[in-house]
Amino acid sequence: MYSQGLQDAKGGPEPEGLLKAFQKRIDNEEKIEPRDWMPEAYRKTLIRQMSQHAHSEIVGQLPEGNWITRAPTLKRKMILLAKVQDEAGHGLYIYSATETLGITRDEMTRQLLSGEAKYSSIFNYPTPSWADMGAIGWLVDGAAIMNQVPLCRASYGPYARSMIRICKEESFHQRQGYDIMTVLARGTAAQKKMAQDALNRTWWPALMMFGPSDKDSKHSAQSMQWKIKRFTNDDLRQKFVDATVPQAEHLGLTIPDKDLKWNEDRGHYDFGEIDWQEFMEVIKGNGPCNKQRLRARQKAHDEGEWVRKAAEVYQQKQQDAA
Amino acid sequence: MNKAIEHYLLRLADTALTQSQRIAEWCGHGPFLEEDIALTNVALDLLGHAKLLYEQAAEVSEQDVSADDLAFLRDVDAFKNPILTELPRGDFAFTTLKQYFVDQFNVLLYQALMDSQYQPLSDIATKALKEVRYHLTRSRDWCLRLSLSTDEAKQKMQAALDDLYFYTPELFETDDQLNQLMAESIIPDMSALHNQWQQQVDELLNKCQLKTPTSGWLATGGLRGEHSEHLGYMLADMQFLQRAYPGCEW
Ligand SMILES: [Fe+2]
Numbered sequence: 001m002y003s004q005g006l007q008d009a010k011g012g013p014e015p016e017g018l019l020k021a022f023q024k025r026i027d028n029e030e031k032i033e034p035r036d037w038m039p040e041a042y043r044k045t046l047i048r049q050m051s052q053h054a055h056s057e058i059v060g061q062l063p064e065g066n067w068i069t070r071a072p073t074l075k076r077k078m079i080l081l082a083k084v085q086d087e088a089g090h091g092l093y094i095y096s097a098t099e100t101l102g103i104t105r106d107e108m109t110r111q112l113l114s115g116e117a118k119y120s121s122i123f124n125y126p127t128p129s130w131a132d133m134g135a136i137g138w139l140v141d142g143a144a145i146m147n148q149v150p151l152c153r154a155s156y157g158p159y160a161r162s163m164i165r166i167c168k169e170e171s172f173h174q175r176q177g178y179d180i181m182t183v184l185a186r187g188t189a190a191q192k193k194m195a196q197d198a199l200n201r202t203w204w205p206a207l208m209m210f211g212p213s214d215k216d217s218k219h220s221a222q223s224m225q226w227k228i229k230r231f232t233n234d235d236l237r238q239k240f241v242d243a244t245v246p247q248a249e250h251l252g253l254t255i256p257d258k259d260l261k262w263n264e265d266r267g268h269y270d271f272g273e274i275d276w277q278e279f280m281e282v283i284k285g286n287g288p289c290n291k292q293r294l295r296a297r298q299k300a301h302d303e304g305e306w307v308r309k310a311a312e313v314y315q316q317k318q319q320d321a322a
Numbered sequence: 323m324n325k326a327i328e329h330y331l332l333r334l335a336d337t338a339l340t341q342s343q344r345i346a347e348w349c350g351h352g353p354f355l356e357e358d359i360a361l362t363n364v365a366l367d368l369l370g371h372a373k374l375l376y377e378q379a380a381e382v383s384e385q386d387v388s389a390d391d392l393a394f395l396r397d398v399d400a401f402k403n404p405i406l407t408e409l410p411r412g413d414f415a416f417t418t419l420k421q422y423f424v425d426q427f428n429v430l431l432y433q434a435l436m437d438s439q440y441q442p443l444s445d446i447a448t449k450a451l452k453e454v455r456y457h458l459t460r461s462r463d464w465c466l467r468l469s470l471s472t473d474e475a476k477q478k479m480q481a482a483l484d485d486l487y488f489y490t491p492e493l494f495e496t497d498d499q500l501n502q503l504m505a506e507s508i509i510p511d512m513s514a515l516h517n518q519w520q521q522q523v524d525e526l527l528n529k530c531q532l533k534t535p536t537s538g539w540l541a542t543g544g545l546r547g548e549h550s551e552h553l554g555y556m557l558a559d560m561q562f563l564q565r566a567y568p569g570c571e572w
């Protein structure tokens with residue numbers, strides 16, 4: 001039975017009747033709303049997943065923010081600025097949706113800065129060249145779309161609704177990224193090399209964005225049952241590879257995987273094994289930029305302390321005067 | 323005449339671009355999320371104005387140049403912005419007060435430029451005015467919020483004012499070409515504009531209970547291409563790709 005062992009907030013068993021009714025609503029594709037009864041484990045799973053998602057948007061500002069002052073044309077600078085701003089908006093939007101589950105943004109921020117909460121491992125890789133702006137838009141936003149489109153139908157209403165809005169912007173980001181890659185791939189030899197190098201850097205970390213392989217994924221089954229997830233990690237990863245390989249071919253760039261091959265029988269591309277060792281290390285905090293990213297967030301947080309305090313005191317003074 | 327117009331368009335474009343470049347440095351590093359987004363909005367608007375102004379400058383230029391050439395291929399001595407807008411971003415108080423000075427200037431200037439005898443400038447001013455008005459509301463509010471809240475915030479605002487105040491008259495600096503444009507009602511009278519600006523600023527600083535400093539280095543020279551040490555670093559950063567890979571499409 002799916003509900004076996006589920007515990008309420010006090011550690012007691014969840015009431016069987018409520019659990020059944022809850023699952024029935026989910027099976028009927030009804031949305032669960034903040035005031036509705038929900039199992040404690042459902043709430044916790046959502047808080048974990050949604051806050052992780054929000055943190056990823058915020059930390060994700062950093063690798064691309066790295067090129068804002070150096071974007072090569074006025075137009076590219078505007079697009080990049082707007083994109084990084086969109087990601088901040090996504091973060092804000094998802095934090096608000098997560099707050100409906102009974103956790104504050106301050107607490108989520110604390111969890112991010114203390115390392116308790118995770119964010120997508122992709123943002124722990126560096127962006128040494130302009131082409132990384134292209135590769136990130138194309139592959140990272142592309143992978144995000146694969147992950148997020150099914151979330152538009154997630155059972156938790158506020159999450160599903162935030163995803164609908166976000167997905168529209170992510171597809172715009174993906175097109176812009178692909179456009180950067182297209183121009184570079186058709187450019188000078190140096191530009192083409194820049195594009196290929198960025199693809200080489202980003203490909204495997206992008207595949208890791210779908211999470212551990214199904215056989216090692218501990219949260220998958222229950223999340224599928226609750227319709228927080230609709231597809232498994234491996235399904236989504238396969239979809240992503242199938243969609244992306246022709247795009248790389250169109251660009252005339254080579255995906256850095258010697259095992260990549262069309263499999264006629266399966267009707268899918270076969271691809272090589274992900275370096276799970278590297279994945280685990282980055283998750284643990286040992287990626288090339290983990291420390292740098294968290295320190296940047298910590299610094300902004302610390303330097304903003306007096307500003308947040310001032311805003312709060314001023315508002316209080318205004319209220320007292322009124 | 324076209325030379326003078328090009329010169330002035332570049333003055334405005336360089337001012338908008340350098341101001342935008344500094345504000346954009348906050349993107350991803352703001353004091354909190356809502357403000358991160360709001361600051362980036364300002365940077366985006368200013369960048370949009372810079373783009374329109376460069377495009378117009380490229381149009382009137384005798385040389386075959388694009389807006390991007392003007393932004394990315396001129397060196398320090400060709401940039402015409404006042405030194406104020408190239409100063410490093412500093413802390414949030416410094417950024418806020420600097421933005422306020424620029425916003426107050428932009429609002430008065432674009433209001434006046436709507437009546438310019440040079441139609442393209444009047445069109446750009448009309449377009450930009452709505453945005454810079456919004457910027458002004460925002461930066462004014464923040465000046466008040468920071469100055470009239472905690473002691474720490476107030477001290478930071480006072481320090482920012484001490485550092486920034488004598489950079490502001492340069493916003494109104496003119497030369498022979500600008501004087502010619504003023505005579506032809508293409509741009510407004512700069513000393514009248516300065517008076518209006520000063521009045522507004524005095525009023526706000528008074529409300530903020532901040533004291534204007536009595537002495538400091540009176541900035542000058544941007545219009546002639548004479549800049550601080552900071553602009554070179556900004557351009558090295560901003561122009562890197564265009565310089566390292568000349569002649570490429572991006
Ligand atoms: Fe996003």
Ligand SMILES: [Fe+2]
Nearest residue numbers: 087141170173
């Ligand atoms: Fe995105």
